[in-house]
Amino acid sequence: MGIVCLQPFASRLLARFAPLRVLGVSWLFVGTGMGLVGFAHTTTEFALAAVVWTVGEVGAGGVAAGLVANLAPTGAHGRYQALYGWSQAVAKVIAGAVGPAVYVTAGPAALSIGCVVVALGCCVTAFRVAPAFHRPSSRNIPCADRQDARRAAC
Numbered sequence: 001m002g003i004v005c006l007q008p009f010a011s012r013l014l015a016r017f018a019p020l021r022v023l024g025v026s027w028l029f030v031g032t033g034m035g036l037v038g039f040a041h042t043t044t045e046f047a048l049a050a051v052v053w054t055v056g057e058v059g060a061g062g063v064a065a066g067l068v069a070n071l072a073p074t075g076a077h078g079r080y081q082a083l084y085g086w087s088q089a090v091a092k093v094i095a096g097a098v099g100p101a102v103y104v105t106a107g108p109a110a111l112s113i114g115c116v117v118v119a120l121g122c123c124v125t126a127f128r129v130a131p132a133f134h135r136p137s138s139r140n141i142p143c144a145d146r147q148d149a150r151r152a153a154c
Helices: 002-014 019-037 043-071 077-106 107-136 149-153
Strands: none
Touching: 002 043, 019 043, 019 107, 043 077, 077 107
């Protein structure tokens, strides 16, 4: 419910920031919220954990799909979005197998800490590669309008 209510407002606000940086912070919120669940003992603590990961989902929801659309070459948007959706499904299947295995073998604290560590890794990676996504690209510029060496290759 929180995502549906907040996302339209958050999208306008988050559009001012670099998409990969928004995703990095959003992933950190999601992982931290999931990690907090392992240490929660009261209803209030569980609710707080849910609020933290919901803030992350609000940030990541529209930004990720928009980033994929912006990266897709002209005419390949459907394929890119399909691959993006498929990768999310694969990740959920893997998480559905790995999560319980970690919980049973290493305990809930290990799973919770693992969620935060993975989220932190994703955040750092997003921030490290973000500058590459702000460089001008001639990929979607028509050949006649290109001013670089790739114009001759058109």
